[in-house]
Amino acid sequence: MALLEVRDLVVGYGPHPVLHGVSLDIEAGETCVLFGLNGAGKTTTVSAIAGLLAPSSGTITFDGQPIAGRPAAALVASGISLSPEGRRVFARLTVEQNLQLGGWVRRKDAAVARTQRQLVFDYFPRLAERGDQVAGTLSGGEQQMLAIGRALMSQPRLLLVDEASLGLSPTVARTVFEVMDRINDDGTTVLIVEQNAGVLPYADRVLIMEKGTLVFTGVGDEIRDADLRSTYLGA
Amino acid sequence: MSAVDDPTAGHPAPGSEPDGSGLPVEAAPIDAETAAAVRAAAPRPDRFRPAAAGWIGRGVVWAALAWVVLCLPGNIASPVSLSATEARGASEAVVFAIIGLSLNVLIGYAGQISLGHQAFVGIGAFTSAFVVTELGQEFWLGVIVAALVGALQALLLGGVALRVTGLYFALITLSYGVMVQQSLFNVESLTGGVAGRDAPLPTGVSSAYGYYYVCLGLLALVLWLDWRLTRTKAGRALLAVRENPRVAATLGIDIRGYTVLAFMVSGFFAGIGGALFAHRDGFVVAEPFTFQLALIFIIMTVVGGLRSRSGVVLGSAFFALMGDGILLKLLRLEGFFENVVKLPSEFVPLVLGPLLLLLTLTLYPGGIGQQVAPVRGWLLGGRFDRHAGAVKEVQVTDVRA
Numbered sequence: 334m335a336l337l338e339v340r341d342l343v344v345g346y347g348p349h350p351v352l353h354g355v356s357l358d359i360e361a362g363e364t365c366v367l368f369g370l371n372g373a374g375k376t377t378t379v380s381a382i383a384g385l386l387a388p389s390s391g392t393i394t395f396d397g398q399p400i401a402g403r404p405a406a407a408l409v410a411s412g413i414s415l416s417p418e419g420r421r422v423f424a425r426l427t428v429e430q431n432l433q434l435g436g437w438v439r440r441k442d443a444a445v446a447r448t449q450r451q452l453v454f455d456y457f458p459r460l461a462e463r464g465d466q467v468a469g470t471l472s473g474g475e476q477q478m479l480a481i482g483r484a485l486m487s488q489p490r491l492l493l494v495d496e497a498s499l500g501l502s503p504t505v506a507r508t509v510f511e512v513m514d515r516i517n518d519d520g521t522t523v524l525i526v527e528q529n530a531g532v533l534p535y536a537d538r539v540l541i542m543e544k545g546t547l548v549f550t551g552v553g554d555e556i557r558d559a560d561l562r563s564t565y566l567g568a
Numbered sequence: 569m570s571a572v573d574d575p576t577a578g579h580p581a582p583g584s585e586p587d588g589s590g591l592p593v594e595a596a597p598i599d600a601e602t603a604a605a606v607r608a609a610a611p612r613p614d615r616f617r618p619a620a621a622g623w624i625g626r627g628v629v630w631a632a633l634a635w636v637v638l639c640l641p642g643n644i645a646s647p648v649s650l651s652a653t654e655a656r657g658a659s660e661a662v663v664f665a666i667i668g669l670s671l672n673v674l675i676g677y678a679g680q681i682s683l684g685h686q687a688f689v690g691i692g693a694f695t696s697a698f699v700v701t702e703l704g705q706e707f708w709l710g711v712i713v714a715a716l717v718g719a720l721q722a723l724l725l726g727g728v729a730l731r732v733t734g735l736y737f738a739l740i741t742l743s744y745g746v747m748v749q750q751s752l753f754n755v756e757s758l759t760g761g762v763a764g765r766d767a768p769l770p771t772g773v774s775s776a777y778g779y780y781y782v783c784l785g786l787l788a789l790v791l792w793l794d795w796r797l798t799r800t801k802a803g804r805a806l807l808a809v810r811e812n813p814r815v816a817a818t819l820g821i822d823i824r825g826y827t828v829l830a831f832m833v834s835g836f837f838a839g840i841g842g843a844l845f846a847h848r849d850g851f852v853v854a855e856p857f858t859f860q861l862a863l864i865f866i867i868m869t870v871v872g873g874l875r876s877r878s879g880v881v882l883g884s885a886f887f888a889l890m891g892d893g894i895l896l897k898l899l900r901l902e903g904f905f906e907n908v909v910k911l912p913s914e915f916v917p918l919v920l921g922p923l924l925l926l927l928t929l930t931l932y933p934g935g936i937g938q939q940v941a942p943v944r945g946w947l948l949g950g951r952f953d954r955h956a957g958a959v960k961e962v963q964v965t966d967v968r969a
Contacts, residue, residue, distance in 0.1 A: 383818055409820030421815045423808055434808050438820035440801055487820060 334397065336361040336522055337382065337491060342391035342401075344374075344381045351377045353545045354391065359491070364517045365524045366532050369542035370564070375526045376418055378542070379493045382524075383415040384408040395491070410438040414489030416480045418496045418526075424469030428460055431468050431479055435486030445488060452519075453482035456512050474505040481509070481516075491522045498529045510535050616951050626947055637784070642777045655776040656848055657894040661885035662783035663844045666790050668869045668884030669877065670837030673794065675866070676874035677803070678830035679810045680730070681738040684745025685865045688835050690857030691748065692718050692842020694759050697767035697852045707770030711786070711843040718839025719832045726831035730824055745862055753854035764853035767846035776848075783844050790837050791877060797833060806830055860918065864891070867921035871928050872936050876957070878944055879937020886936075891917045 335358035342355040352374045359365050369375045380386045382393060384405035393401040400408060405415075423431050432450055439445040454461035457478040463471065468479055477497065484492055497513065498506035506529060514535045517523045525532060533539065541549035618626065639645045641658035650658075667689055674682055682688075695717045696710035729740040753759055773779050797803050805826045808816040813823050846852040864887055872883020889895035893913040896902055905911040911919060928935050934957050941957025 385814065385817065405817040406820040406822050409818070415818045417815055417818055421812055423811045423815070425811065426807065430804065434804060434816075434819055434821070437805070483819070 335359055336396060337524075338392075338394040339378075339382070340392045340394075342378070342381060342388050342393065344377050344386050344388045344391075350389065351545050352381070352388075355542075355545070355547055357540055357547060357550070359522060359524055361490075361522055362517075362520065363522060363537040364514065364535055365538050365540060366536040367524060367526045367540045367542060368528070370528070372544075373542040374545040375542055376495055377545075379415060379495050379524065379526055383413055383493055385415075406438070409487050409489075412488075412490035413493065414484040414487050414491070415493040416484040416495060416497075419499065422468040422471070422476050422479050422483070425467060427465050427467055428471070428479055429464045431483050432460075432486050435483030436488075438487050446486070449486045449488055453485050456485070456515060457482050474501055474509070477501060477505075477509060478512075481512070485516070485521075489521060491524065492516065493524050493526075495526045497525050497527060498532070503531065506531055616949075618949055623949075626949065629947060641780050652776040654894055654897075655780055657889060657892045659776065659780045659783045659844070659848050660892065661888040662780070662787050663841050663848065664865075664868065664884040664888035665881040666783075666787055666837055666841040666844065667865055668872055668880040669790050669794055670834045670841060671865055671869040672872075672874060672877075672880045673797070673830050673837065674834040675869060676880075677798070677806045677810065678827045678834075680733055680827060680831070681866065682741040682745075682831075682834070683738050683859075683862055683866070684741035684743070684748070685838060686857040686859060686862040687745040687748035687752075688718050688721060688838035689842040689845060689861070689865075690753060690854065691721060692839035693767070693846035693852045693857070694753070694765065694842075695839070696843035697765040697846045698758065700768065700847075701766045707768075707847060710847075711840055714843035715836045715839035718835035718837070718842070720835075722831040722835030723828065726828040730827050730831065733827070742859075746859060749854070749857060749859070753857065759852075759854055762853070764851050765846075767850060767852050769847060769850065779848060783848075786840055786844060787881075790840060791881075793833075793837075794877060802826060802829060864917050864921060867917075867925050870935060871921070871924045873928075873934050873938055876934065876937020876941070878940055879935050882940065883936045887917045887921065890920065 337357075337359040339355060339357045342352050343350050344352045355374070355378060367375050367378065377386065381388050381401075384400070384403055384407070387402045391401065392399055395408075395411065395413060398411070400411070400413075423434065426434070432453060433440075433446070436446045436449055439449070459475055460478055460482055463475065468476065471479060481492075481494060481497070484494070494513065497509055501509065510532050513523055513525060517535075525536075537552075539549070539551060540547055635645070640648075641650060641655050643650060643655075667685070670688075671682065671685060674680055692714040696707075696714040699705045699710040699713050700707060725741070725744055729737055729744075732740070754761065759765060769775075769779055770782060773782055805816070805821045808819070808821055809823050809826055817823055868884045868887040869880055871887075872881070873879030886895070889898075891914060893902070893916075896904055896913070905913055905916050932938050934941070938957040942952055942954055945956045946952040
C-alpha cells in the first residue's frame with residue numbers, strides 16, 4: 334500500500350472544479366515530482382493533500398487513514414508538512430522563530446525540536462549562521478531554504494514542497510534540489526511541485542498534470558510523447 | 569541569491585564552497601555548533617552603554633515621570649492640590665489604559681476588531697457591583713469575578729462568532745454590544761435599573777486619591793500579563809496567525825483557537841477595567857456604556873499605537889483626560905472647547921478622535937507608540953534613535969478589519 338493514495342479527487346474554488354478526478358499514489362521513501370504549466374492544478378492538488386482545501390469528492394488516504402477534509406493542523410501532527418508556494422516565511426520574525434513555529438505540533442517535546450533544528454542546520458548551514466536575522470532580510474534562496482527547513486521542523490513523513498525553485502537562479506535551484514535529494518535519502522518521502530526540468534535527475538517518479546487531470550505517470554526517461562517532451566522538457 | 573549581492577560573502581562558513589549558493593556542494597556539512605561558533609566569532613557592534621551623564625539624564629526623566637504618575641494625582645509631594653474629582657479623572661485615565669490594552673490584545677495581536685467593547689466593560693462593572701453589594705463580598709473578589717465573567721463572555725461569543733473574521737466579526741460584536749446595552753443593562757434585578765447599583769470603594773481605601781493607586785496597581789498587573797502573553801508560545805502563534813493565517817495553518821497552528829484565546833484575554837482585561845470603572849464613582853448605571861464609548865475605545869487604541877504597550881497607555885490616558893476636561897485644565901486652557909469652539913467637553917473625544925485617527929492612519933501608522941519609540945529606547949538605556957518604531961514595524965493593514 335502506498336504511503337499516500339489519492340482517488341478521483343475533485344477540488345474547486347466555489348462552484349468551478351479545478352481538479353477533475355485526480356488519482357495518484359506516492360510510495361514511502363520516493364521522491365515524486367509533480368510537473369505542469371501554470372493553472373494545471375498542481376498547487377490545488379498539494380493544498381488538498383495538506384488539508385488547506387476541502388475536496389468536493391474523492392478520497393485521500395495517508396498511511397491507511399482517510400484524511401480528505403481533515404484540518405491542516407491535524408495533518409501536520411500525523412506527518413504531512415507543506416512548504417508553501419512563493420516561500421511564505423514570516424518576514425518580520427527571525428530565522429530561529431520561523432523554525433520554532435515550524436515545530437509547532439511538536440512544541441511540547443524539546444528534544445525533538447533540538448534534533449530537528451540540528452538536522453535543518455545540517456541541510457542548510459547558511460540558516461545556522463543567520464539564526465537571529467529577520468527572515469524578510471534573507472535572500473530569495475535563503476528564504477526558500479528557510480521555508481523547507483521550517484516544514485522539516487515538524488518531523489514529517491511526507492514533505493510537500495510547492496514550487497521549490499520559483500525565482501531562484503539555476504545554481505541555487507540545483508543546490509536546493511540536491512538538499513531535497515539528501516532529505517529523501519534520510520528517509521522522508523518527498524513530493525515536489527515544479528516547472529523546472531532540472532529537478533528530473535532527482536525524481537524517482539514524475540507526474541504531469543494538464544488542466545486538472547494527470548496525463549502522465551512514470552520515470553522521467555519514459556516521457557516519449559513528443560508533445561509532452563517539448564512542453565515540459567524543452568526538447 | 570548570488571555571490572555578488574550576498575551580504576555575508578565576506579565571511580563564508582567553513583565547508584561551504586564559494587559558489588554563492590550558500591550550500592556545501594560537496595558533502596561537507598557543518599554542524600550547528602560550528603555555525604554558532606562562527607556566528608559568535610564574527611565581529612559584532614558593541615552594545616551601546618550610556619556614559620555616567622547619560623544615566624543621570626535618564627534618571628532625571630524617569631524621576632519626573634514617576635512623580636507625575638505616582639505623586640501628582642495622589643497629592644503626595646505635589647505642589648498643586650488636585651480636587652477629588654480630578655483624582656477620579658486620573659483614575660479614569662488608568663482604567664481607560666487597561667481597556668485600551670484589552671482592545672490591543674484583540675486588534676493588535678489577533679487582528680480582529682470588537683465594536684462591542686462597551687458591553688464587556690459594562691458587564692464587568694455590573695458584575696463587580698453585584699458581587700460586592702448583593703453578595704456582600706470584598707472588592708477584590710468583585711474584580712476577579714468581573715474578569716472571569718469577561719473571559720467567559722468572550723469564550724461564548726467568540727466560540728460562535730469567530731467562525732467568521734474581519735468585517736463580519738466586527739459586525740457581530742457591534743450587534744452584541746448594542747443588544748447587551750438595550751436588554752441586559754435594563755434588567756432591574758441585575759443592574760438596579762435606572763437607579764443603578766452601589767459600588768463602594770474597596771475596604772481600606774478611603775478616598776479617590778487612594779483608589780487611584782488601586783487602579784495603578786491593576787494596570788501594572790495587566791501590563792505584566794500582556795508582556796507575558798507576547799513572550800509565550802501563544803504570543804508567537806498569534807504573531808504567525810496575524811502575519812499569514814494560511815501558512816500558520818500549514819504549520820499546525822489552531823487559528824481559531826488562538827484567536828478565541830486572544831478574545832478571552834481581551835475580555836478578561838475589559839472585565840478588570842469595568843470593575844474599576846464601577847467602584848471609582850461609588851455607583852454604576854447603564855447610561856455611559858453606549859456604542860459611542862466603544863468607538864472611543866477603538867480610536868484611543870489605534871491612535872495609541874497597536875502592539876505598543878506604552879503607546880496604548882498614553883493614547884488611552886489622553887482620551888480619558890480629554891473627555892473630562894482635566895487635560896485642558898492642566899494646560900490652562902480650561903473652557904477652550906466650550907467657549908471658543910462651542911463644544912461640550914464630553915464630545916471633544918468624539919470630534920478629536922476621528923481627526924487623530926485619520927492622522928494616525930495616513931501619516932503615523934504606529935500611532936503614539938511610534939512617536940514615543942525613540943524616547944522609550946533612550947529611557948531603557950539605548951541611543952536616541954530617531955527612526956525607532958518606524959513604519960516598517962507596523963502595518964496599516966492591521967486596522968483594515
